[in-house]
Amino acid sequence: MSSSIPHQRPDAPSFPCVDANESRAAKLATQANKLTFIKQNNQNQVKIEDVEGEGPEPVYATPTPATYQSFTSHYPLLLDYGGVLPNFDIAYETWGSLNQDKSNAILLHTGLSASSHAKSHPGNDTPGWWERFIGPGSDYAIDTEKFFVICTNVLGGCYGSTGPSSPHPEDSKPYGTRFPIITQFDMVRAQWRLIDSLGIHKLYASAGCSMGGMQSIAAAHLEPERVRSIISISGTARSGSTAVAMRFAQRSCLMSDPNWNRGFYYDGMPPHTGMKMARQIATITYRSGPEWEQRFSRKRRVTPLSDDEMATNVNNPGDAPKLCPDFLIETYLDHQGEQFCLKYDANSLIYVSKAMDLFDMTKPALMDIDQHRKRNENKVNKELLGSKTSHSMEPPSLDSVQVNNRKPYISTAPAVPYAQELTEGLTRLSKIPVLIIGVHSDILFPFDQQRELADSLRKGGDPERVKFFALDGPWGHDTFLIDTSNVGGAIRGFLI
Amino acid sequence: MSSSIPHQRPDAPSFPCVDANESRAAKLATQANKLTFIKQNNQNQVKIEDVEGEGPEPVYATPTPATYQSFTSHYPLLLDYGGVLPNFDIAYETWGSLNQDKSNAILLHTGLSASSHAKSHPGNDTPGWWERFIGPGSDYAIDTEKFFVICTNVLGGCYGSTGPSSPHPEDSKPYGTRFPIITQFDMVRAQWRLIDSLGIHKLYASAGCSMGGMQSIAAAHLEPERVRSIISISGTARSGSTAVAMRFAQRSCLMSDPNWNRGFYYDGMPPHTGMKMARQIATITYRSGPEWEQRFSRKRRVTPLSDDEMATNVNNPGDAPKLCPDFLIETYLDHQGEQFCLKYDANSLIYVSKAMDLFDMTKPALMDIDQHRKRNENKVNKELLGSKTSHSMEPPSLDSVQVNNRKPYISTAPAVPYAQELTEGLTRLSKIPVLIIGVHSDILFPFDQQRELADSLRKGGDPERVKFFALDGPWGHDTFLIDTSNVGGAIRGFLI
Structure with missing residues (x-):
């Protein structure tokens, strides 16, 4: 114990854990x-x-050294709850090669706190968060000899993408809590801008784990024609009250x-x-x-016993x-x-954990967000007109076009049953093959939520397009980071 | 928002929850x-x-006004891990009447933070924590026309019993963390002193919920001849790592x-x-x-809509x-x-939550505690000899006699199987009828632990003496505070 610790009393026990905090x-x-x-x-x-x-x-x-690539969108991004980012950065890393017709891209969505560094590469040999799932050859869940994998740091994060620690455009000081509320859809909108900039029209797969399991669905909801397949691992279609x-x-x-x-x-x-x-x-x-x-x-x-104690007292408690x-x-x-x-x-x-809480694919929740967006649509144009930022030559994203064109849901007056609301919220995914993986020991995204997602999707289209794997790993929610054999195997089989 | 809040920035959102903390x-x-x-x-x-x-x-x-009764033991209490309390208070309340042969007493053990106020009474009409479970007549789980119910504030608590906020005998200032580590057994030892002082030789039942479910077992382990029956609700024989x-x-x-x-x-x-x-x-x-x-x-x-909003915008998000x-x-x-x-x-x-973590009825854990006690036995006599406190006329408790007489467990060299260790730790309960209640939705004391307790007890004696009720209430761990119908019904049936 350091003698400089102010509150240490000679007649009281020491608290190394409190000392550590103070140090x-x-x-x-x-x-x-x-x-x-x-x-x-x-x-x-x-x-x-x-x-x-x-x-x-x-x-x-x-937290990677800056070996990620950075995409900057100079077009404003209207956020679901009315905030506007005049411009933003998205940090990303890629593995494998984009093929000629740009049809082999897999967008990998991360969990809450992950960076874009899903896998080591020549620029950064630190193991990534999904190191053993991505690599060349058929031993890996995602074969980089076949697929071009893109992983981003999410909007709102702190590993290279624009978030609360980024400079506010007005005073160049960190946003702090001046940062606007964001949703899973907003994060995915930012990703779509990146996909646009890479000239990719359709993703081979929108895949993700945990929060990324939400985003894999959200990406397809926003752009159903641009997603060939969905992989949602240990995710949910709506956060439950215990997770919140x-x-x-x-x-x-x-x-x-x-x-x-x-x-x-x-x-x-x-x-x-x-x-x-x-x-x-x-x-x-x-x-x-x-x-x-x-x-x-x-x-x-x-505490290991001293030699003396070992010799003299085999029954030492x-x-x-x-x-x-x-x-x-x-x-x-x-x-x-x-x-x-x-x-x-x-x-x-x-901000990112709040965005997880807000995720809800039921129809009434989606309608509420649509109403918020509608109310704020004019902000984007205003922002564009009043902006002093010189714009890049990138085309208006497909997404910002869609803001105005999206057909609003027709309000249904009486309350509809629970699961039905979810099936109705997931209609844009009715023709997309989906792989869902759930783990029985998960207490954060309980297994029942993955089953609910699978059931709701099956009711809204050809049930055969939805594959649902139930895993028994003992690792809880983190199974998706550990179980290369079962999680990896299911993905590999689905991607063939 | 008060203008006196120092960190409020005009361009940032307000945080009423932080304001509340500061207020x-x-x-x-x-x-x-x-x-x-x-x-x-x-x-x-x-x-x-x-x-x-x-x-x-x-x-x-x-937190009751001081309408509880107080028992003071002037004999020192040797604690499992070597601490000694030279004297201590136990706050308690009672309901019903002790019968002539003092055979109708039920000692009710509480959860972590509860006071002795399990039920309202003429001295304090505030509803108690088990208000609807205790009362006169056969509608109640515990009928006060038949039974004499005793509930204490636990040793280590702050509602009248000696704990860290009590004065240290040396300087009359609060113990703080000079208070010694206590165990569930120590809390129960203190209760046995109270039971001794009431002249009760044998309890009709040692009953408790949550932490009290541990103590109902611990009391019988310390004094198997003095407990007629045990009721352990949503408890465990050993805390699991998730609960810790x-x-x-x-x-x-x-x-x-x-x-x-x-x-x-x-x-x-x-x-x-x-x-x-x-x-x-x-x-x-x-x-x-x-x-x-x-x-x-x-x-x-x-936020409720204003009349204007109601009138003008039925689709207000x-x-x-x-x-x-x-x-x-x-x-x-x-x-x-x-x-x-x-x-x-x-x-x-x-202190009390730590004592919950430490609870473990497996044989090796009990042996370890016995070794600690053995090492420290001499402290009590020293304390008695050196004490300046004048002693009351109460007899030495049965417990402090037992400290020296208890037969130590015989060490078994090879590791014994898991459940077997528990059966071996519970041998003193081999002849006592036990009621165990578990709730499927409990995440703190998972259902499997109540089943394990029941199975281990059944293996160590007549299986018929162990009644096990599995409940499906949706309230999780707190079901024992809410479900008068099922929890109450099971108790009533068992006590007949």
């Missing part, structure tokens, strides 16, 4: 440019001891950290403590369940319990929180 | 004696708007709140923000699941989303957090 704060306080914390590849990461207990540990977020609750608990921890400062922390101390708490909660929702019982069970951290991390599951969560708390932008977490 | 802090800062916050019956509670969405809302914690993770996330929020101050906040600002975060997480573990989907679904808070509580499930969690954050002592939450 992190002290270290950050001496750092000149705090905004760099998410730009640097973990250089600021506090070193902590390794987690005990073996198990598969996927790469969650990989779990993400709310995370946002609350962030927003009640005084360092969050209502979203304007970029020239001060970042809300590292709130981020750590949020990540601990998130980790529970990502894993938990059977694997933890097998891996951690009730094992506690033990285990260590007395401590209030700081003690059970291995606690050290694991603590480690996950420490790892993440300076790796990702707090505002990005707030 | 609470400002209010507490002006309050002279902050320790009173848990003694006063919610007088300091911040008023917030009512939660929308109907549903059964049990009384979780009832969920409680760890709560403790982390508390311990990383700077106001926690390593446990010494009693003359300063309490960690009200950490408490609110912790309670939000706890509420997810208490409820969630099917009832939330039915009750809150994806409903959002709506819903409100734009907000980052502060927005979905009804969010307002619900926010409300639960606000309600609780000044109602319960943060250190009590840390």
